[in-house]
Amino acid sequence: MKLSSKMQRCGLSPMRKFNPYATKVKERGIKIYHLNIGQPDVETPAPFFQALKDFDEKVVAYAPSSGIPAYLDAVRGYYKRIGVELTRDEILPTTGGSEALQMTFATILDDGDEVVMPEPFYPNYATSVTLAGASIRPIPTFVEEDYFYADRARVEACINEHTRAIFVTNPGNPTGSILSPEQLKLMLDIAKEHDIFLICDEVYREFVYAGEPLLSGLQFPGYEDNVIVIDSVSKRFSACGARVGCVISKNKEFMAQVMKWCQCRLASATVDQIASAALYGMDPDYFEAVRAEYKLRRDTMVAKLKEIPGVVCGVPKGAFYVMCALPVDDADKFQMWLLEEFNDNNETVLFACGEPFYATPGRGKNEVRLAYTINAPDIARAIDILKIAIEKYNNR
Amino acid sequence: MKLSSKMQRCGLSPMRKFNPYATKVKERGIKIYHLNIGQPDVETPAPFFQALKDFDEKVVAYAPSSGIPAYLDAVRGYYKRIGVELTRDEILPTTGGSEALQMTFATILDDGDEVVMPEPFYPNYATSVTLAGASIRPIPTFVEEDYFYADRARVEACINEHTRAIFVTNPGNPTGSILSPEQLKLMLDIAKEHDIFLICDEVYREFVYAGEPLLSGLQFPGYEDNVIVIDSVSKRFSACGARVGCVISKNKEFMAQVMKWCQCRLASATVDQIASAALYGMDPDYFEAVRAEYKLRRDTMVAKLKEIPGVVCGVPKGAFYVMCALPVDDADKFQMWLLEEFNDNNETVLFACGEPFYATPGRGKNEVRLAYTINAPDIARAIDILKIAIEKYNNR
Numbered sequence: 001m002k003l004s005s006k007m008q009r010c011g012l013s014p015m016r017k018f019n020p021y022a023t024k025v026k027e028r029g030i031k032i033y034h035l036n037i038g039q040p041d042v043e044t045p046a047p048f049f050q051a052l053k054d055f056d057e058k059v060v061a062y063a064p065s066s067g068i069p070a071y072l073d074a075v076r077g078y079y080k081r082i083g084v085e086l087t088r089d090e091i092l093p094t095t096g097g098s099e100a101l102q103m104t105f106a107t108i109l110d111d112g113d114e115v116v117m118p119e120p121f122y123p124n125y126a127t128s129v130t131l132a133g134a135s136i137r138p139i140p141t142f143v144e145e146d147y148f149y150a151d152r153a154r155v156e157a158c159i160n161e162h163t164r165a166i167f168v169t170n171p172g173n174p175t176g177s178i179l180s181p182e183q184l185k186l187m188l189d190i191a192k193e194h195d196i197f198l199i200c201d202e203v204y205r206e207f208v209y210a211g212e213p214l215l216s217g218l219q220f221p222g223y224e225d226n227v228i229v230i231d232s233v234s235k236r237f238s239a240c241g242a243r244v245g246c247v248i249s250k251n252k253e254f255m256a257q258v259m260k261w262c263q264c265r266l267a268s269a270t271v272d273q274i275a276s277a278a279l280y281g282m283d284p285d286y287f288e289a290v291r292a293e294y295k296l297r298r299d300t301m302v303a304k305l306k307e308i309p310g311v312v313c314g315v316p317k318g319a320f321y322v323m324c325a326l327p328v329d330d331a332d333k334f335q336m337w338l339l340e341e342f343n344d345n346n347e348t349v350l351f352a353c354g355e356p357f358y359a360t361p362g363r364g365k366n367e368v369r370l371a372y373t374i375n376a377p378d379i380a381r382a383i384d385i386l387k388i389a390i391e392k393y394n395n396r
Numbered sequence: 397m398k399l400s401s402k403m404q405r406c407g408l409s410p411m412r413k414f415n416p417y418a419t420k421v422k423e424r425g426i427k428i429y430h431l432n433i434g435q436p437d438v439e440t441p442a443p444f445f446q447a448l449k450d451f452d453e454k455v456v457a458y459a460p461s462s463g464i465p466a467y468l469d470a471v472r473g474y475y476k477r478i479g480v481e482l483t484r485d486e487i488l489p490t491t492g493g494s495e496a497l498q499m500t501f502a503t504i505l506d507d508g509d510e511v512v513m514p515e516p517f518y519p520n521y522a523t524s525v526t527l528a529g530a531s532i533r534p535i536p537t538f539v540e541e542d543y544f545y546a547d548r549a550r551v552e553a554c555i556n557e558h559t560r561a562i563f564v565t566n567p568g569n570p571t572g573s574i575l576s577p578e579q580l581k582l583m584l585d586i587a588k589e590h591d592i593f594l595i596c597d598e599v600y601r602e603f604v605y606a607g608e609p610l611l612s613g614l615q616f617p618g619y620e621d622n623v624i625v626i627d628s629v630s631k632r633f634s635a636c637g638a639r640v641g642c643v644i645s646k647n648k649e650f651m652a653q654v655m656k657w658c659q660c661r662l663a664s665a666t667v668d669q670i671a672s673a674a675l676y677g678m679d680p681d682y683f684e685a686v687r688a689e690y691k692l693r694r695d696t697m698v699a700k701l702k703e704i705p706g707v708v709c710g711v712p713k714g715a716f717y718v719m720c721a722l723p724v725d726d727a728d729k730f731q732m733w734l735l736e737e738f739n740d741n742n743e744t745v746l747f748a749c750g751e752p753f754y755a756t757p758g759r760g761k762n763e764v765r766l767a768y769t770i771n772a773p774d775i776a777r778a779i780d781i782l783k784i785a786i787e788k789y790n791n792r
Contacts, residue, residue, distance in 0.1 A: 001560070001591060001622065001647070003503060003504055003650065004653070006502075006529075007657075008653065010660070013461075013659035016461055016659045019460065019461075041455060042455070043454045044456040049451065052667065053448065053449050055445065058440070060638050061636055061637045062433070062435050062637055064415065065415070066415070095495075095661070095665070096662065098661035099491075099661060102660075106403060106527055107399060107400055107403045108399055108400055110398075110400050110401050110402065111529070124659075124661070124662075127656060127659075128660060131657075133507070164397070196397060197397055226397065239456045240457055241455075241456040241457045241663070241666030242667070243491070243662075243664065253399065254399065257403045261523075261527075263409035263412045264409060264494070264523035264524060265495060265498060266412075266636075267636075267637070267639070270637030271448065271638070271667065271668065271671075272665055272668065
């Protein structure tokens with residue numbers, strides 16, 4: 001039987017591809033420090049669990065394709081606090097930010113089209129873009145330049161007749177880079193001038209560590225037809241397993257087309273939408289505590305990484321990842337060795353290998369993305385293990 | 397901004413497209429009898445709600461992309477009872493049967509490919525097939541022949557070099573038709589001889605009213621590489637809002653490719669998988685009671701329909717829909733009139749218009765799919781309203 005050539009062009013996720021091996025390693029009694037996946041260990045706030053207990057419908061019925069009003073209104077309330085007025089039909093609930101990405105790409109892309117985005121980028125973007133028949137046109141960025149990309153010449157060099165959108169992740173994954181208001185406005189202007197979309201993945205919005213202003217693409221009047229925002233409760237409220245997000249746009253034609261996907265798969269989950277609506281009632285102070293903890297973790301990780309000779313990394317301004325180059329030949333080979341042949345006191349580490357974070361061939365082979373989503377002492381220990389491992393690997 | 401030509405080729409779901417109008421109608425104080433959507437009113441069994449209350453993880457974390465073991469094992473236990481042995485990696489959890497369809501089509505189809513399926517079919521198949529760049533090649537079926545299609549000549553007439561799969565819904569939606577074991581074996585043989593997949597959407601498996609044997613595509617040894625089963629808790633346990641289903645196949649290469657979609661969107665929802673696992677512990681007696689109630693509803697609807705002059709329908713053997721031709725010029729126009737210009741004692745009806753259930757142009761214009769998922773007295777009243785409406789509409 002023939003399978004889809006588009007699917008065969010896609011790769012497994014570097015965040016998850018080693019999971020089967022990791023399972024076997026744990027069965028051997030080895031402890032793995034998981035730096036591979038952005039799964040916060042922060043407790044999901046109580047309102048979510050209370051909503052589960054309080055769910056009193058007799059039938060767990062389909063939600064409307066357009067979403068459960070309580071959830072839509074919760075999202076509206078959240079955006080209202082940053083001065084963005086949304087109507088219910090400018091928001092569609094999705095099964096996580098992940099599904100918002102899938103449906104957005106499926107709605108705007110045809111075969112041969114391109115999406116311009118800075119690299120390194122979140123690898124799962126590539127799968128959804130590829131399945132829509134299109135490809136990523138990367139704006140190369142470099143740790144030495146703090147992953148800078150918001151420059152007219154650099155961006156416009158990537159735009160051609162196949163371009164349907166510019167895509168920014170703000171704060172960035174894996175780079176942690178943040179667009180200043182002026183930079184975001186530049187991206188909006190470029191998109192508008194070229195009559196293309198600006199898709200803003202803003203799921204890490206609260207994770208900004210030096211108090212920089214972080215604006216949403218929705219906060220700039222005059223770009224309503226161009227802006228599509230991808231949002232989610234996953235990182236904001238440590239509710240990754242709820243699979244609740246949304247796609248937001250004031251472009252009515254876009255939303256009308258996306259609705260076809262929503263109706264096709266009927267609805268997002270009922271209980272999770274209701275429980276997520278409850279999360280949006282959290283006091284904003286909640287974010288202060290979470291941010292402080294993550295800042296500590298980031299600082300711990302970066303300080304420890306800088307102790308390892310040959311490691312190159314920056315200080316990410318947001319999100320919860322550090323992208324770094326390791327002094328090894330091949331991160332994938334190194335990761336396999338870390339699982340199958342190495343342990344330090346019965347402990348080892350798992351990270352996400354860097355090559356799938358790039359569209360430019362050859363980039364990222366010795367790079368890794370490390371998530372600082374475990375507690376600071378464990379982070380310190382994990383990077384100590386990494387240091388020991390690098391030395392052993394290079395002298396094996 | 398340009399949007400995807402593939403998405404623009406898709407239609408809105410006939411089950412849901414009138415929802416915005418229906419909302420306005422209700423605001424005017426008119427009651428709508430919903431015959432448009434397969435949303436059972438059967439209470440979701442208690443174990444689901446108990447699982448919500450008992451959920452005691454502190455973090456609502458990502459499930460594995462490969463699924464929560466308790467859910468996978470629940471599905472295995474269910475299939476074991478019909479003699480099908482499955483390993484965990486022959487099952488992938490999905491966000492409803494809907495997502496299982498999306499990912500299956502995305503995994504096996506390329507641009508220009510075809511999927512052979514009997515028409516009338518469930519319209520949302522067309523959207524997912526179209527987004528994968530392919531099209532449906534229909535096997536025309538007719539109420540006068542009891543929607544018969546499992547004939548070698550008829551099926552093979554539809555197969556060509558572009559064909560990647562034959563797709564059957566068993567029991568059928570909207571037809572309620574059921575493949576006998578011999579007919580299912582014939583479909584399997586044809587698929588195997590042509591080296592294509594046989595995709596079996598079996599989500600209505602329990603809804604069979606005359607005790608006919610209903611076999612799964614998985615129950616026939618020797619077709620492991622060809623069979624893909626789409627399954628779901630939605631209808632089986634009246635848990636449509638949980639959005640929990642699965643794709644099942646013993647074709648390892650297919651499952652390896654589908655895993656890319658699973659990793660790309662990270663995971664299915666955690667709480668809903670756990671609650672669904674609890675549902676699978678229900679005593680099989682549960683299904684007897686549900687079936688008896690649905691048989692009553694089917695019989696009520698069919699008897700009432702046959703009282704309306706000019707209505708043509710069969711007696712569906714399974715699922716919970718009746719497909720019927722109405723003596724009106726255009727079902728879509730008639731539905732709009734039913735919402736905007738008609739009521740009988742402040743009541744009206746909503747159904748799913750038939751044209752999108754067909755791939756053959758021109759078919760289904762005066763046909764509708766009626767769901768018998770409301771209680772029998774309401775069904776009787778709804779069809780009485782329909783009778784009155786048809787007469788008024790034709791004499792307006």
